[in-house]
Amino acid sequence: MKQDQPYDVIISGAGPVGLFLACELALSKCRVLILEKAESPRSPFKQLPFGVRGLSAPSIEALYRRGLLEELEIHKRLKNPHVNSVQQGPRRQVGHFAGIPFLEGNIDTSQWKHRLESSTETNLISEMEEIETILTRRSVALGVEIKRGLPLDSFYQTNDGVTVQSGDQTFQSPWLVGCDGARSVVRKLGGFEFAGTEPEFTGYSTKVDIADPEKLSPGRNLTERGMYLQSQPGFIVIQDFDGGAFHSSEKQITLEHVQEVLRRISNTDVTISALHFATTWTDRARQATSYSNGRILLAGDAAHIHSPLGGQGLNLGLGDAMNLGWKLAATIHKKAPEGLLDSYYKERHPIGAQVLDWSRAQVMIMKPNPQARALNSIIRDLMETRDAATYMAARVWGIFTHYDLGDVHPLVGYSVPNFEFEDGRRIGEFMQDGQGILLDFDTKTSLKTLANEYGDQVKYVSGRAKEQLGLSAVLIRPDGIIAWASDNEPDEQSIRQAASLWFTQFIS
Numbered sequence: 386m387k388q389d390q391p392y393d394v395i396i397s398g399a400g401p402v403g404l405f406l407a408c409e410l411a412l413s414k415c416r417v418l419i420l421e422k423a424e425s426p427r428s429p430f431k432q433l434p435f436g437v438r439g440l441s442a443p444s445i446e447a448l449y450r451r452g453l454l455e456e457l458e459i460h461k462r463l464k465n466p467h468v469n470s471v472q473q474g475p476r477r478q479v480g481h482f483a484g485i486p487f488l489e490g491n492i493d494t495s496q497w498k499h500r501l502e503s504s505t506e507t508n509l510i511s512e513m514e515e516i517e518t519i520l521t522r523r524s525v526a527l528g529v530e531i532k533r534g535l536p537l538d539s540f541y542q543t544n545d546g547v548t549v550q551s552g553d554q555t556f557q558s559p560w561l562v563g564c565d566g567a568r569s570v571v572r573k574l575g576g577f578e579f580a581g582t583e584p585e586f587t588g589y590s591t592k593v594d595i596a597d598p599e600k601l602s603p604g605r606n607l608t609e610r611g612m613y614l615q616s617q618p619g620f621i622v623i624q625d626f627d628g629g630a631f632h633s634s635e636k637q638i639t640l641e642h643v644q645e646v647l648r649r650i651s652n653t654d655v656t657i658s659a660l661h662f663a664t665t666w667t668d669r670a671r672q673a674t675s676y677s678n679g680r681i682l683l684a685g686d687a688a689h690i691h692s693p694l695g696g697q698g699l700n701l702g703l704g705d706a707m708n709l710g711w712k713l714a715a716t717i718h719k720k721a722p723e724g725l726l727d728s729y730y731k732e733r734h735p736i737g738a739q740v741l742d743w744s745r746a747q748v749m750i751m752k753p754n755p756q757a758r759a760l761n762s763i764i765r766d767l768m769e770t771r772d773a774a775t776y777m778a779a780r781v782w783g784i785f786t787h788y789d790l791g792d793v794h795p796l797v798g799y800s801v802p803n804f805e806f807e808d809g810r811r812i813g814e815f816m817q818d819g820q821g822i823l824l825d826f827d828t829k830t831s832l833k834t835l836a837n838e839y840g841d842q843v844k845y846v847s848g849r850a851k852e853q854l855g856l857s858a859v860l861i862r863p864d865g866i867i868a869w870a871s872d873n874e875p876d877e878q879s880i881r882q883a884a885s886l887w888f889t890q891f892i893s
């Protein structure tokens with residue numbers, strides 16, 4: 386790294402992923418510049434109802450661990466659109482797979498052994514604009530520079546760093562991360578392969594006035610020709626199984642076109658009297674076959690795209706940022722053990738691939754053909770069972786998200802349970818500074834000495850917890866993932882062995 390360079394990292398894109406990554410890097414004392422194409426952070430598609438975003442357990446935990454969860458306000462007054470207000474109690478709908486609801490009363494949370502009473506929520510409804518506002522505020526407070534109205538146009542890399550061109554301005558930095566969304570310029574110019582499957586449908590998000598609203602049904606409607614959803618009067622989402630043709634034609638979306646599609650899909654002669662705004666999207670599912678090329682990295686939609694069915698893209702991207710931030714920071718500060726940055730791709734690519742398959746599976750059973758309808762009806766029956774509902778909820782809410790870090794202990798690779806100490810504090814509250822933690826339930830001085838060997842990378846936390854799941858000590862990575870755990874007398878050599886994958890030992 387050249388010492389005279391003003392930034393350690395340039396991020397392309399101030400969407401939620403770019404902003405959260407910037408927060409993570411700045412928390413670890415990296416100097417970050419974000420270049421953002423859009424002049425304004427505001428857009429009707431980031432606001433309710435189209436801007437509604439379902440956050441899953443790993444995202445909620447990430448925000449909680451950085452002290453940001455309490456800043457989310459909208460969910461406190463917002464009705465979860467997947468929750469059917471008519472049905473209360475056990476028949477309450479709390480999520481869906483391809484529009485098929487799963488019910489609260491069918492979910493057996495006792496199967497989720499490592500989730501404690503003190504855990505954060507498993508799902509929460511938020512708004513894109515609110516998330517971006519909170520992350521912008523935090524990143525600026527941490528010293529991140531955001532330049533809006535400056536798109537990344539081109540770049541080149543050398544062994545030392547990356548030079549980025551935006552209009553007539555040039556910026557330099559040792560690292561460039563593309564968080565510039567589905568049509569990422571960084572991905573396209575950076576030599577990344579983007580492999581996957583082509584779309585089955587064009588999706589429409591529209592705000593319209595309807596002359597005869599009684600002709601449409603409220604909620605989600607799977608019809609013989611596709612799907613339309615009316616979350617609020619006039620806010621209509623449509624799935625037209627045209628193979629994605631309209632979206633890729635890049636034709637203007639006119640009132641006449643939306644009316645024609647809506648009439649066909651809803652099998653009505655509904656009349657649209659005004660079109661206020663509209664956008665299209667597809668279920669194209671593609672993923673970069675590598676998340677890095679030299680000094681260029683990808684995260685969020687820049688690295689993977691899929692349909693918004695089941696609402697997982699933002700969660701996937703926030704998970705990328707939480708995983709990448711501390712690893713890139715350690716690399717920049719020359720504290721990274723060999724292979725640390727490579728582990729970003731190794732851990733996050735399989736999680737992305739699972740989400741792409743999850744969205745593909747939903748599309749297949751929503752298709753307007755007899756085979757898909759038959760399968761849909763079987764899944765609908767299965768969803769009434771306890772095991773199926775529990776499985777679906779765990780998948781949708783990311784309960785079992787984990788990295789394959791070897792079979793050392795069943796909890797290794799999972800997000801650390803939110804252990805609550807006897808004084809009422811919880812382990813998540815100790816994670817706001819982004820350090821790793823050696824958690825010692827038995828308060829052994831020798832473990833404190835061991836944690837000190839890693840300087841400011843690992844801090845020592847001790848105390849009895851109300852529920853310890855039989856554990857004696859746990860090593861936690863900065864992203865909250867368990868790197869090592871033991872039910873017995875901690876073996877210091879095995880802690881050092883596990884720590885050597887994630888941290889650099891300064892004193893031995």
Ligand SMILES: Cc1cc2nc3c(=O)[nH]c(=O)nc-3n(C[C@H](O)[C@H](O)[C@H](O)COP(=O)(O)OP(=O)(O)OC[C@H]3O[C@@H](n4cnc5c(N)ncnc54)[C@H](O)[C@@H]3O)c2cc1C
Pocket residue numbers: 397398399400401402403420421422423435437438439440535536537538564565566567568569570590666684685686687693695696697698699700701702
């Ligand atoms: C209808 C719909 C509903 C959804 N619902 C959910 C949900 O409930 N839950 C969920 O998890 N996900 C959901 N998603 C997906 C989620 O919105 C995306 O996955 C998420 O926004 C990705 O964040 P990102 O920061 O990677 O990309 P983006 O949000 O696309 O941000 C990219 C940023 O980069 C900027 N940019 C682009 N090009 C350049 C350039 N050349 N230079 C500089 N800046 C550039 C853009 O202006 C933008 O600000 C939904 C998506 C849609 C379309």
